[in-house]
Amino acid sequence: xxxxxxxxxxxxxxxxxxxxxxxxxxxxxxxxxxxxxxxxxxxxxxxxxxxxxxxxxxxxxxxxxxxxxxxxxxxxxxxxxxxxxxxxxxxxxxxxxxxxxxxxxxxxxxxxxxxxxxxxxxxxxxxxxxxxxxxxxxxxxxxxxxxxxxxxxxxxxxxxxxxxxxxxxxxxxxxxxxxxxxxxxxxxxxxxxxxxxxxxxxxxxxxxxxxxxxxxxxxxxxxxxxxxxxxxxxxxxxxxxxxxxxxxxxxxxxxxxxxxxxxxxxxxxxxxxxxxxxxxxxxxxxxxxxxxxxxxxxxxx
Amino acid sequence: xxxxxxxxxxxxxxxxxxxxxxxxxxxxxxxxxxxxxxxxxxxxxxxxxxxxxxxxxxxxxxxxxxxxxxxxxxxxxxxxxxxxxxxxxxxxxxxxxxxxxxxxxxxxxxxxxxxxxxxxxxxxxxxxxxxxxxxxxxxxxxxxxxxxxxxxxxxxxxxxxxxxxxxxxxxxxxxxxxxxxxxxxxxxxxxxxxxxxxxxxxxxxxxxxxxxxxxxxxxxxxxxxxxxxxxxxxxxxxxxxxxxxxxxxxxxxxxxxxxxxxxxxxxxxxxxxxxxxxxxxxxxxxxxxxxxxxxxxxxxxxxxxxxxxxxxxxxxxxxxxxxxxxxxxx
Numbered sequence: 001x002x003x004x005x006x007x008x009x010x011x012x013x014x015x016x017x018x019x020x021x022x023x024x025x026x027x028x029x030x031x032x033x034x035x036x037x038x039x040x041x042x043x044x045x046x047x048x049x050x051x052x053x054x055x056x057x058x059x060x061x062x063x064x065x066x067x068x069x070x071x072x073x074x075x076x077x078x079x080x081x082x083x084x085x086x087x088x089x090x091x092x093x094x095x096x097x098x099x100x101x102x103x104x105x106x107x108x109x110x111x112x113x114x115x116x117x118x119x120x121x122x123x124x125x126x127x128x129x130x131x132x133x134x135x136x137x138x139x140x141x142x143x144x145x146x147x148x149x150x151x152x153x154x155x156x157x158x159x160x161x162x163x164x165x166x167x168x169x170x171x172x173x174x175x176x177x178x179x180x181x182x183x184x185x186x187x188x189x190x191x192x193x194x195x196x197x198x199x200x201x202x203x204x205x206x207x208x209x210x211x212x213x214x215x216x217x218x219x220x221x222x223x224x225x226x227x228x229x230x231x232x233x234x235x236x237x238x239x240x241x242x243x244x245x246x247x248x249x250x251x252x253x254x255x256x257x258x259x260x261x262x263x264x265x266x267x268x269x270x271x272x273x274x275x276x277x278x279x280x281x282x283x284x285x286x287x288x289x290x291x292x293x294x295x296x297x298x299x300x301x
Numbered sequence: 302x303x304x305x306x307x308x309x310x311x312x313x314x315x316x317x318x319x320x321x322x323x324x325x326x327x328x329x330x331x332x333x334x335x336x337x338x339x340x341x342x343x344x345x346x347x348x349x350x351x352x353x354x355x356x357x358x359x360x361x362x363x364x365x366x367x368x369x370x371x372x373x374x375x376x377x378x379x380x381x382x383x384x385x386x387x388x389x390x391x392x393x394x395x396x397x398x399x400x401x402x403x404x405x406x407x408x409x410x411x412x413x414x415x416x417x418x419x420x421x422x423x424x425x426x427x428x429x430x431x432x433x434x435x436x437x438x439x440x441x442x443x444x445x446x447x448x449x450x451x452x453x454x455x456x457x458x459x460x461x462x463x464x465x466x467x468x469x470x471x472x473x474x475x476x477x478x479x480x481x482x483x484x485x486x487x488x489x490x491x492x493x494x495x496x497x498x499x500x501x502x503x504x505x506x507x508x509x510x511x512x513x514x515x516x517x518x519x520x521x522x523x524x525x526x527x528x529x530x531x532x533x534x535x536x537x538x539x540x541x542x543x544x545x546x547x548x549x550x551x552x553x554x555x556x557x558x559x560x561x562x563x564x565x566x567x568x569x570x571x572x573x574x575x576x577x578x579x580x581x582x583x584x585x586x587x588x589x590x591x592x593x594x595x596x597x598x599x600x601x602x603x604x605x606x607x608x609x610x611x612x613x614x615x616x617x618x619x620x621x622x623x624x625x626x627x628x629x630x631x
Contacts, residue, residue, distance in 0.1 A: 057526055075529040087523040091545045091624030100541060104531045135624075155531075 004033040004191050005054070005159055009063035012049060023049050025217035026063070029210060031159075036185060036192045038202040040250065041212030041221075042258060047195045050212075051163050054193060055081050068158055077105045080157035084164040086144040088136040094147040095132040098122060098154050105155045122154040123147070125184055142173035146180070153184070162194040166201065175234065178204060186231060199250045203243065204234060211253045221258060224249055359595040364602070367595035371417040382411045415576050421603065424566060424577035427494055428611075431501025432562045438502075439509035439558070440551060444539060446510075447517025447547070464507045468500045468565040472572050475499050493575035500569040501562045508557035516550025517543055545624065552619035559615050563608045578604055 010027040013020045023046045031037050039047045052058040054065055056075035065072040067079065080101075088097045098119045106115055123132045126146040136144050145165060152160055165181075166174040178201060185192070185205075196202050202209050206226050213221040226246055228237070237243040341361045351358035359367070389408055396403045415423070446453040479496050520543055528542045570579025582600050585593045 055530065057529060074532075075526070076532055077530060079530070081526070081530050083523055083526070085523060087521075087527050089524060089527070089542070089545070091548075101531055104533060104537075 002033055003030045004035075004068055005029075005031040005193075006066045007050070007054070007063070008066070010050070010053060010060045010065065011062045012046075012053065012058065013061045022217045023215055024053075024060075025219050027219050029220060031191060031193065033191055034189045036190075036194070036205060036207045038206040038209045039193065039195045039212060040197065040199070040202050040209055040254070041218065042214050042254065044215045045212045045218040046215050047212055048163055051081075051161050051193060051195055054159070055079050055161050057081075077101070077155040078158045080152035080155040080160055082145075082148050082152045082160070082162040082165045084167050086136070086141075086148040088144055088147055088151075090136050093133045093135050094123065094128055094139070094143075094150075095119060097136075097147055098151045101151045102154050119154060122150040125153060125187075126150045126180060140173070142169050142177055145169065145177060149181070149184075153188070153190075158191065160190045160192045162192060164195050164197065167197065174198075174201070179234075181205065182230075182232065199247055199254070202250060203228075203247050204232060204237065209250060211250065211258075214258050222253055224253075353594065355589055355594050356591045359598050363595045364598045367592060368599045370592070371596065371599060375416040375418045378413055378416045381413060385411050385413075417581060417600070420577050420581045421607070423494075423575065424570065424579070425607070427497050427570070427575060427577055428501060428559075428562050428566045430494075430498040431566070432505055432559055434498065434502040435506045435558055435562065436509055436555060439506050439554070440513050443510045443513025443551070443554070444517050444543065444547075447514040448539075448543065453514065460507065460510065463503075464511075466504070468504045468568050469572065471500050471503050472496070472569055475503070476573060491575070493573045496573045497566060497569040497575040497577070497579075500573070501565050504565040505558040505562035508561060509551070509554035512550045512554025512557070513547060516547030516554075519550070520546040549619070549623050552615070552623060556612060556615040556619065559611055560608060563604075563611060567604060 007027055007029040010024060011022065012024045013022045015021075027050060029037075029050075039050060041047050049058060053060050054067075054072065056072050056079065059073070072079070088094075089100070092100065099115070102110075102115050102119050106118070110118060120129065120132070123129055126149050128143060128146050128150060131139055131143060136147070139147075145168075149162075149165065152162075166177050169177065182205060184190075194202075194205065203226055209224045209226060210220055211222045211224065212218050224246065228240075228243060228246070345360040345362075348358040348360040386408065442456075446456050476496050479492055479499065483492060483495060524542050524546060528538045533541065566577070567579040567582070569575070570577040571583040572579075574580055574583075578600055582597050585596045585600070
């Protein structure tokens with residue numbers, strides 16, 4: 001398949017009071033059309049930074065991103081983002097949140113009735129038709145994230161960027177949403193970059209897993225092809241030898257090759273709870289990522 | 302057996318419910334009333350100890366008498382006013398009956414001395430004018446400096462400099478400038494009204510300005526990112542993201558501004574001789590009759606009560622407008 005998105009020698013430095021901090025160094029990545037790629041790595045390795053550079057929210061210090069033959073230098077709806085904490089406007093209903101995006105993207109291209117149908121279609125895709133006139137405060141975390149996905153899909157992006165989309169959800173809700181995402185992906189075949197800290201999620205959803213080395217100066221460590229046939233079923237895969245082998249490969253990379261000793265004692269601690277509310281850390285055996293560092297990066301940026 | 306236990310449990314629950322209602326009633330109604338009663342007693346006791354050149358300081362009872370007196374004056378004046386217009390109309394009608402070609406002059410307005418209640422009306426009108434002007438300036442400027450760090454740096458020293466200035470310091474300047482720029486012909490808006498409105502505006506600007514700026518700066522960066530991904534233009538960014546997100550803070554500022562405006566107004570009216578509550582207090586002070594202290598006390602309590610009502614109204618507006626019902630404080 002043709003390359004849709006290409007990151008070439010991407011490096012980024014942040015100015016901090018202690019001097020420059022090089023978060024990413026020489027990241028190279030090619031993503032084909034229709035491919036689902038996961039980025040996985042330890043906290044502070046700059047996964048979110050990579051995503052934000054692709055989104056155009058951050059600018060690479062050197063190197064660049066080319067999408068469909070054009071250089072990325074500002075954010076835009078063709079690179080829609082699903083944010084970790086849903087980022088819905090709290091004063092708008094689910095429908096209105098999607099409408100805001102659709103009105104902006106389809107201005108002059110769709111009639112009013114077409115827009116309405118398109119908004120409803122996208123909410124239907126994520127199974128939110130029953131609650132589309134509710135505000136974010138009236139629906140659960142998983143439902144909010146569904147609306148966030150509907151909003152991103154409604155922009156008809158060339159690349160869908162997902163920044164730990166299910167990171168703040170409990171294990172059961174997370175599984176439901178993963179299944180929904182696989183279902184949507186089967187129908188739409190979007191090009192997706194997803195950041196995750198969940199090994200099972202990465203293996204279940206992805207065509208390729210990009211494993212990143214530890215920061216500072218993080219870069220792409222290994223790339224693992226996930227050649228499991230689709231449709232994938234989480235229950236069947238649990239006993240599948242190849243699935244477990246792939247899972248093991250990711251774990252080996254994270255825990256042996258890129259072991260990050262100092263981070264483990266903090267894995268269930270304050271850094272996480274500061275960013276997400278009621279994160280059920282204990283329920284996730286493969287949590288390897290803490291967002292604190294990336295948040296710091298954002299503040300610097 | 303089962304039925305009897307259930308019914309007795311219901312009775313228990315009912316008793317419990319009645320108990321909570323009673324205790325709630327005590328807390329919500331009983332305790333405030335008790336507080337007021339104690340205050341009145343202390344007031345009465347303290348007032349009886351204070352002897353002034355205008356006689357004894359008025360206690361609650363004397364103040365109530367003066368309040369009734371003021372109301373009676375108001376009713377009397379209303380009757381007089383009505384009679385005044387009736388007389389005018391009758392005279393015109395009579396003239397028309399004598400001479401069919403007679404064209405009546407415009408009805409002359411009543412020229413009686415403004416009563417206490419009319420003065421309340423003037424005060425409210427003045428305070429709303431000043432508050433409205435202040436809001437019209439403060440909200441847009443607040444949004445602008447909240448969005449642009451550079452603009453904030455440029456304007457912040459000025460805000461800090463002008464914020465602590467008392468209305469009394471502004472008033473002479475405002476009076477002179479208004480006199481220079483605004484020449485009243487008869488029937489126009491009185492100068493004193495403009496002077497006090499502008500003074501109110503200059504003092505009540507700051508809480509709204511600063512709170513709006515803080516509200517705008519603290520819009521979640523995630524929402525700003527949503528706006529960037531959607532490439533919302535400046536106007537749409539302000540209208541669909543910034544403004545709704547900072548509505549709770551804007552209203553906190555507006556509430557503070559309105560109470561500042563009301564406080565400033567009284568001082569401004571005293572000096573500007575704008576016919577409002579402040580002038581009423583000043584006139585009574587100058588008048589120096591044995592009733593004066595009681596009448597001033599009525600005005601003081603009225604000022605407090607109106608201030609309270611204004612704040613409640615703003616709170617209600619905030620509740621209607623705000624999407625975040627938890628952010629609305631008491």
